[in-house]
Amino acid sequence: TQLLEQSPQFLSIQEGENLTVYCNSSSVFSSLQWYRQEPGEGPVLLVTVVTGGEVKKLKRLTFQFGDARKDSSLHITAAQPGDTGLYLCAGVKGYSTLTFGKGTMLLVSP
Amino acid sequence: GAVVSQHPSRVICKSGTSVKIECRSLDFQATTMFWYRQFPKKSLMLMATSNEGSKATYEQGVEKDKFLINHASLTLSTLTVTSAHPEDSSFYICSARPGTADTYEQYFGPGTRLTVT
Numbered sequence: 001t002q003l004l005e006q007s008p009q010f011l012s013i014q015e016g017e018n019l020t021v022y023c024n025s026s027s028v029f030s031s032l033q034w035y036r037q038e039p040g041e042g043p044v045l046l047v048t049v050v051t052g053g054e055v056k057k058l059k060r061l062t063f064q065f066g067d068a069r070k071d072s073s074l075h076i077t078a079a080q081p082g083d084t085g086l087y088l089c090a091g092v093k094g095y096s097t098l099t100f101g102k103g104t105m106l107l108v109s110p
Numbered sequence: 111g112a113v114v115s116q117h118p119s120r121v122i123c124k125s126g127t128s129v130k131i132e133c134r135s136l137d138f139q140a141t142t143m144f145w146y147r148q149f150p151k152k153s154l155m156l157m158a159t160s161n162e163g164s165k166a167t168y169e170q171g172v173e174k175d176k177f178l179i180n181h182a183s184l185t186l187s188t189l190t191v192t193s194a195h196p197e198d199s200s201f202y203i204c205s206a207r208p209g210t211a212d213t214y215e216q217y218f219g220p221g222t223r224l225t226v227t
Contacts, residue, residue: 035218042114042203042218043154088153097144098216102153 003027004091004101005095006090012107016078019102023089024071032072037086037103046074079108113137114206116219123194123226130190131222133204139184140206144216145177145198152161194226 005024013019022089023032031050035043045055045096046060048073054077058081076083090098113136123129132142141162144152158168158179166179178190187206192197201223205216 004114040201040221040223042116042220044218048215085153097156097159100153100155103151105151110153 003099006087006089006101006104008104009102010105013079015080015108015110017108018045019076019106020070021074021076021087021089021106022093023101025074025091026070027091027093028069029108030069032065032069032071033072033091033092033098034074037088042058043088076106079106081108081110083108084108107110112208112215112217114204114217114219116202116204116222118218118222119221121225123224124224124225125195126133126201128190128192129194129224131204131224132147133187133189133206133219135185135206135217137206138206141184141206142207143181144205144207145179145187145189146203148203150201154203156177157189157203158163159221194214194224195224197227199224 007022022092031048033048033089034046046064052067052069054065060077064073078085084107086103114215117132121129143160145157147157148154157172158166160166160179162181162184162187168174176192181187201221203221205218207216214223
């Protein structure tokens with residue numbers, strides 16, 4: 001059973017469009033992280049959200065943690081080709097291991 | 111800061127041979143390191159948790175005798191794939207947790223692409 005469900009699994013859009021990626025779970029997490037991974041490289045941490053309802057912004061990226069700390073979303077405004085990559089959410093319980101979602105592959109075409 | 115390196119970045123080996131992958135935390139001490147495996151266009155699957163000076167904890171379904179983990183120092187963990195077979199071909203990624211256990215932060219290495227022929 002996949003603990004974290006990400007949707008969509010694949011997204012192909014044109015430069016300038018907006019998009020939202022969702023990360024959902026039936027479990028409560030103490031925090032949730034978003035990573036971006038490019039082909040042949042390791043994941044790079046984008047943000048950690050800790051408080052239910054928290055919203056964090058990173059330039060054109062907006063991250064939100066659900067009030068119940070079971071879900072999160074990533075919204076990208078005016079996507080650029082440089083945003084192309086695999087976006088992974090990962091849930092944390094306590095100080096234990098990360099549980100990754102299946103990922104969302106984003107392709108932004110010029 | 112918080113840089114993790116892996117060596118080699120790519121390795122090709124023949125079926126039946128063993129391959130060692132190194133994971134180093136370059137600018138911090140890591141009491142805990144993690145080893146993940148990732149198939150093409152798929153998510154990361156945790157293989158094992160490596161604690162400095164003690165035996166690694168393996169996830170269900172991961173053969174400890176096949177994937178040997180050694181965390182001999184606070185900056186180095188190694189993963190040895192023994193008697194490798196083509197189905198072991200994958201992208202192996204390590205991560206390191208700095209300092210004491212009361213943090214959830216992990217820093218990932220760049221990964222090692224293993225191809226078994």
